[in-house]
Amino acid sequence: MARIELARLAHSYKANPSKPSDFALKEMTHTWEHGGAYALLGPSGCGKTTLLNIISGLVTPSQGAVLFDGRDVTRLPTEKRNIAQVFQFPVIYDTMTVAQNLAFPLKNRGVDRATIDRRIAEVSRMLGLEREMNRPARGLTADMKQKISLGRGLVRADVGAILFDEPLTVIDPHMKWLLRAQLKRVHEESDVTMIYVTHDQTEALTFADKVVVMYDGEVVQLGTPQELFERPEHTFVGYFIGSPGMNVLPAQIDGDRAHVGTAEIRLGAGYAPLAAGVKSEIGIRPEFLRLAAGGEGFPVALKRVEDIGRHKILRCELDGRPLAAIAPEAAEIPADGIRLSADPAHVHVYADGHRVPASGRA
Numbered sequence: 001m002a003r004i005e006l007a008r009l010a011h012s013y014k015a016n017p018s019k020p021s022d023f024a025l026k027e028m029t030h031t032w033e034h035g036g037a038y039a040l041l042g043p044s045g046c047g048k049t050t051l052l053n054i055i056s057g058l059v060t061p062s063q064g065a066v067l068f069d070g071r072d073v074t075r076l077p078t079e080k081r082n083i084a085q086v087f088q089f090p091v092i093y094d095t096m097t098v099a100q101n102l103a104f105p106l107k108n109r110g111v112d113r114a115t116i117d118r119r120i121a122e123v124s125r126m127l128g129l130e131r132e133m134n135r136p137a138r139g140l141t142a143d144m145k146q147k148i149s150l151g152r153g154l155v156r157a158d159v160g161a162i163l164f165d166e167p168l169t170v171i172d173p174h175m176k177w178l179l180r181a182q183l184k185r186v187h188e189e190s191d192v193t194m195i196y197v198t199h200d201q202t203e204a205l206t207f208a209d210k211v212v213v214m215y216d217g218e219v220v221q222l223g224t225p226q227e228l229f230e231r232p233e234h235t236f237v238g239y240f241i242g243s244p245g246m247n248v249l250p251a252q253i254d255g256d257r258a259h260v261g262t263a264e265i266r267l268g269a270g271y272a273p274l275a276a277g278v279k280s281e282i283g284i285r286p287e288f289l290r291l292a293a294g295g296e297g298f299p300v301a302l303k304r305v306e307d308i309g310r311h312k313i314l315r316c317e318l319d320g321r322p323l324a325a326i327a328p329e330a331a332e333i334p335a336d337g338i339r340l341s342a343d344p345a346h347v348h349v350y351a352d353g354h355r356v357p358a359s360g361r362a
């Protein structure tokens with residue numbers, strides 16, 4: 001296992017980068033702990049693979065350093081970093097059997113026969129490959145081949161970290177679910193540091209202890225799934241994680257109140273005035289809005305109700321902007337206009353997308 005430090009790391013694929021948009025990865029400093037299960041989550045093009053490739057040694061960063069357990073590995077080739085990698089598509093030898101493929105990374109390092117047999121038996125059991133062990137890899141289905149790739153990534157017990165780049169893309173949905181749970185279990189039993197790249201929030205949230213959310217070349221939040229849900233540090237995190245995502249509304253902030261059009265929304269604390277010219281918004285997750293009784297809360301226009309079994313999603317508009325709220329399955333929804341109220345502790349204030357800390361009590 002390894003502690004991974006990224007020290008003032010940045011990367012541009014351009015020879016002479018001059019502006020922030022020239023960087024695929026904007027400057028970041030982070031420490032990822034020994035034995036952690038990290039997911040790198042973000043939309044296509046946000047820099048996940050670039051970051052993973054810098055950690056694995058496939059890309060040399062244009063700025064900053066990567067340290068494994070305090071040792072600078074920034075310029076070391078992949079094979080000197082003591083890591084295993086699993087890519088999006090299978091990387092296996094077609095002419096070898098499944099067992100030979102699994103044994104290969106160990107044989108290569110001169111591991112003794114008894115240990116090889118024990119490890120490949122463990123890994124094949126874990127991935128449900130026992131019955132295929134003597135078959136040639138050629139002719140197996142794409143998801144079988146990808147399972148072998150996963151097995152090759154997991155078979156060495158001595159690696160500092162295992163890096164997965166969207167490893168379940170070619171796996172069918174049911175098997176995906178099983179393998180994800182399996183990887184989580186492997187992690188819990190082995191304490192190896194795992195880094196898992198995905199653009200799928202379910203995959204990230206079920207696999208990882210810590211999710212690293214990336215957006216436009218930046219890490220906008222590194223936190224537990226609960227932290228990402230309860231306190232999104234960036235509007236993108238609120239919107240990208242959750243279903244439906246967080247409501248983000250342009251608002252004027254005045255102490256412990258936010259004004260959205262004519263609606264006044266109470267905040268959980270007082271805020272200093274935001275700087276002139278910043279984009280001023282509030283974010284409220286649909287789970288923290290409820291139907292208000294009497295004259296409480298603020299009026300919204302109800303557009304439609306989606307009944308998804310566990311609860312209802314109320315699709316509304318506030319000041320011409322969409323706003324989703326979650327109501328219990330049994331809730332009676334009045335036909336003639338509704339009011340919603342927000343839990344003040346879960347109304348966040350954002351300036352140019354970034355969460356603003358409160359400056360005092362409400």
Ligand SMILES: Nc1ncnc2c1ncn2[C@@H]1O[C@H](COP(=O)(O)OP(=O)(O)OP(=O)(O)O)[C@@H](O)[C@H]1O
Pocket residue numbers: 013024042043044045046047048049050051199
């Ligand atoms: N070899 C390269 N040369 C030039 N630009 C590149 C190269 N690889 C990636 N980029 C650019 O860097 C940015 C980040 O790409 P990257 O592949 O790291 O994102 P990603 O989040 O992994 O996306 P995806 O999920 O689509 O793989 C993108 O704008 C991409 O076009």
